[in-house]
Amino acid sequence: MKRILLWLVFTLVLAAATHVIVVSQLPTFIMGRVISAIGADGTGRIVFSDRPDETARRVVRPSPDLLYSICLYDVSKNPLKIMTGAPQGTYWSVSFFADNTDNFFVFNDSQAQGKPATILLIGQGQQIPPQDGATTVISAPSSKGVVLFRTLINDDARLAEIDAQRREARCDVVLPNEVK
Amino acid sequence: MGFILRLLVCLVVGVGLGLGSAYYMIVHGTGQQAVVINGPWRSNLAAGGVDADMYTRATVAVYGLLALNKSETIYYTAREDSAGQAFDPACSYRIEGRDPDARWWSITAYGRDSYLIPNPQKRYSVGKTSVVRATDGSFVIRLSRTAEAGNWIATAADGFDVSLRLYNSGDSVIAGPSTVALPSIVKEACE
Numbered sequence: 001m002k003r004i005l006l007w008l009v010f011t012l013v014l015a016a017a018t019h020v021i022v023v024s025q026l027p028t029f030i031m032g033r034v035i036s037a038i039g040a041d042g043t044g045r046i047v048f049s050d051r052p053d054e055t056a057r058r059v060v061r062p063s064p065d066l067l068y069s070i071c072l073y074d075v076s077k078n079p080l081k082i083m084t085g086a087p088q089g090t091y092w093s094v095s096f097f098a099d100n101t102d103n104f105f106v107f108n109d110s111q112a113q114g115k116p117a118t119i120l121l122i123g124q125g126q127q128i129p130p131q132d133g134a135t136t137v138i139s140a141p142s143s144k145g146v147v148l149f150r151t152l153i154n155d156d157a158r159l160a161e162i163d164a165q166r167r168e169a170r171c172d173v174v175l176p177n178e179v180k
Numbered sequence: 181m182g183f184i185l186r187l188l189v190c191l192v193v194g195v196g197l198g199l200g201s202a203y204y205m206i207v208h209g210t211g212q213q214a215v216v217i218n219g220p221w222r223s224n225l226a227a228g229g230v231d232a233d234m235y236t237r238a239t240v241a242v243y244g245l246l247a248l249n250k251s252e253t254i255y256y257t258a259r260e261d262s263a264g265q266a267f268d269p270a271c272s273y274r275i276e277g278r279d280p281d282a283r284w285w286s287i288t289a290y291g292r293d294s295y296l297i298p299n300p301q302k303r304y305s306v307g308k309t310s311v312v313r314a315t316d317g318s319f320v321i322r323l324s325r326t327a328e329a330g331n332w333i334a335t336a337a338d339g340f341d342v343s344l345r346l347y348n349s350g351d352s353v354i355a356g357p358s359t360v361a362l363p364s365i366v367k368e369a370c371e
Contacts, residue, residue: 007186010190012194014191014194015194015196016198018197019202021198022202023202023206023234024238026202026206027238030241031241034245053302054295054298054304056295060244060245060294060295061245061288061290061343062296063305064302064305065286091347091348097246101245102228102229102232103230104230110283152284154284155309156310
């Protein structure tokens with residue numbers, strides 16, 4: 001009887017451990033797949049996606065009203081400098097996601113007041129020279145993750161114009177001592 | 181031999197129970213904190229946030245990867261109509277109401293695979309800047325498999341759900357996400 005109870009406890013502990021590991025690690029696993037799908041070209045370089053339709057399969061539940069631009073970050077060695085561009089007369093935002101899917105920072109057109117903004121993403125404990133007030137410095141909670149730009153197509157007739165304006169955004173890897 | 185057999189059985193049953201329960205919790209969205217219900221609409225206010233619990237993170241990773249946190253966007257999802265009945269792909273529905281309190285909003289239908297639903301007209305969504313309103317400011321959006329005039333979003337034959345995005349939500353949404361006025365969803369004709 002005691003032996004059966006031990007086997008039962010062992011099975012339940014194993015089930016609980018499996019459950020917790022799967023649930024807690026799934027976000028990191030799925031983000032890792034997305035990062036792999038975008039590939040090394042996405043680090044320090046923006047991938048500008050077309051307007052989503054039924055063929056858009058990289059990320060679930062895309063909005064067909066937004067233009068997505070994405071770059072990857074790896075701040076384990078060097079910071080990433082993001083220049084937002086400033087599409088006019090519509091909503092846009094740039095959002096930062098850690099490797100566990102957390103959206104740890106977002107900046108939008110209202111905050112930018114219609115002007116391009118510069119955001120410097122640094123790793124934990126990374127030392128950089130003091131920045132002027134025009135640059136927003138953010139510390140990433142994970143060394144790798146995703147920077148996602150959203151630009152609203154608020155008028156189909158403006159699609160080409162909005163598309164051209166969102167392509168002014170940049171993601172550049174910079175050396176810590178080159179950060180100004 | 182008996183020991184190895186028992187060990188194998190326990191391993192298979194234990195891992196199977198762990199995987200099965202994880203799948204159930206993620207697919208059914210149970211275990212999540214900060215879930216609000218507003219008529220047919222459900223939202224997890226912790227989605228995308230750094231304070232999300234592990235079930236919310238897992239569900240977001242599967243069904244809403246790269247979701248913004250609630251300070252920027254609140255996402256509602258409906259899988260049933262305002263009468264509490266699950267969407268029937270054989271039926272058409274009417275979404276009616278007024279502009280939600282947000283700087284920009286959109287309503288989008290997704291297939292069972294959580295991707296946009298193929299349709300020749302490419303009518304996947306209706307939003308604040310594309311919706312056609314009545315003179316009193318109200319609107320009616322039709323959800324159906326066959327094209328309709330006016331505000332229309334295509335649905336899928338094998339099932340669908342609907343997302344309501346509220347970008348830069350207004351104070352009334354932030355103060356009362358479960359009580360603020362949101363569009364209702366009414367079943368119409370079924371094939």
